[in-house]
Amino acid sequence: MQKTLVWDLPTRLFHWLIVASLLAQYATVEWLDNKVQWHFYIGYFTLFLVTFRVLWGFVGTQHARFSNFVTGPRKVFSYMKTLFNRRSEPAIGHNPLGGWFVIVMLVLLAIQAISGLFMTDDIFLDGPYRQLASEEILRLMNTLHHLAFDVLLYVIALHVGAIVFYSVYKKQKLVPAMVHGNKEIKTAGISNSRLLRALIVALITAVVVYVAIEVYPPAPQVDEYYY
Numbered sequence: 763m764q765k766t767l768v769w770d771l772p773t774r775l776f777h778w779l780i781v782a783s784l785l786a787q788y789a790t791v792e793w794l795d796n797k798v799q800w801h802f803y804i805g806y807f808t809l810f811l812v813t814f815r816v817l818w819g820f821v822g823t824q825h826a827r828f829s830n831f832v833t834g835p836r837k838v839f840s841y842m843k844t845l846f847n848r849r850s851e852p853a854i855g856h857n858p859l860g861g862w863f864v865i866v867m868l869v870l871l872a873i874q875a876i877s878g879l880f881m882t883d884d885i886f887l888d889g890p891y892r893q894l895a896s897e898e899i900l901r902l903m904n905t906l907h908h909l910a911f912d913v914l915l916y917v918i919a920l921h922v923g924a925i926v927f928y929s930v931y932k933k934q935k936l937v938p939a940m941v942h943g944n945k946e947i948k949t950a951g952i953s954n955s956r957l958l959r960a961l962i963v964a965l966i967t968a969v970v971v972y973v974a975i976e977v978y979p980p981a982p983q984v985d986e987y988y989y
């Protein structure tokens with residue numbers, strides 16, 4: 763057994779920033795008054811994080827890549843058979859079942875952030891894509907924005923429940939590895955976090971999100987009622 767790097771810094775940063783962003787997103791609509799503008803800004807940041815993670819899933823380090831943890835049903839089922847075996851070999855990166863869970867979370871986060879672009883607070887603030895869609899689409903996005911969050915809450919509860927299960931039942935401490943990146947494993951981990959590559963991917967992501975939010979949407983129509 764040796765202590766070796768498994769989760770690169772960008773993946774770990776993505777994870778804890780997503781946790782902080784979701785908390786802030788909830789707070790800015792449910793606990794704090796008149797903070798919907800902040801809800802928008804943090805929503806754009808969430809969109810940035812999710813887009814970054816999707817790209818990093820293709821060009822990131824070994825265990826961050828989708829090809830490393832998105833597996834076929836056979837592997838998932840054979841993993842499930844070992845789920846309640848206390849002494850089953852710990853996965854190096856995401857296990858086959860957890861890998862699909864990651865995909866579900868990323869899809870839900872993407873639906874949440876994209877549907878937000880079509881939302882309105884019914885008073886002052888319109889999401890940047892509001893002008894682009896028909897009434898029907900706007901209604902659908904509104905439903906999705908509410909529904910995706912409710913589903914996310916259940917999925918997050920399951921996610922945290924699974925982490926506790928691994929810690930208590932299987933004695934596999936996954937959280938410290940998501941913090942410092944290292945695991946005690948038999949094989950070699952990754953050599954480094956590929957920070958220069960991550961920076962380039964982050965810059966590309968920032969440009970894509972900026973164009974999508976600031977450049978692409980038409981300027982909002984000013985309601986003549988206010989003049």
Ligand code: HEM
Pocket residue numbers: 773776777780781782784785815826855856857860864867868918921922925936937938940
């Ligand atoms: C807002 C709530 C949360 C969301 C949306 C979330 C989402 C995610 C996602 C997307 C991943 C995959 C990471 C990647 O490969 O990029 C992940 C992994 C992980 N999360 Fe969370 N997470 C949340 C809260 C938490 C909390 C509170 C904990 C700690 C108790 C936690 C612990 C972990 C761990 C340990 C992993 C790695 C699992 C493994 O070893 O396969 N997460 N989470």
Ligand code: HEM
Pocket residue numbers: 784787788791798801802804805806808809871874875876877878879880881882883884887889890907908911
């Ligand atoms: C992943 C990111 C996001 C999360 C987690 C999130 C979460 C939420 C939640 C929990 C609500 C309250 C829903 C309810 O009352 O049932 C809400 C409402 C809302 N969201 Fe988001 N949202 C996100 C992104 C966005 C974005 C990007 C925008 C706009 C650009 C946006 C605009 C709105 C608006 C306008 C409301 C209604 C606020 C009101 O009723 O005054 N959201 N969001």
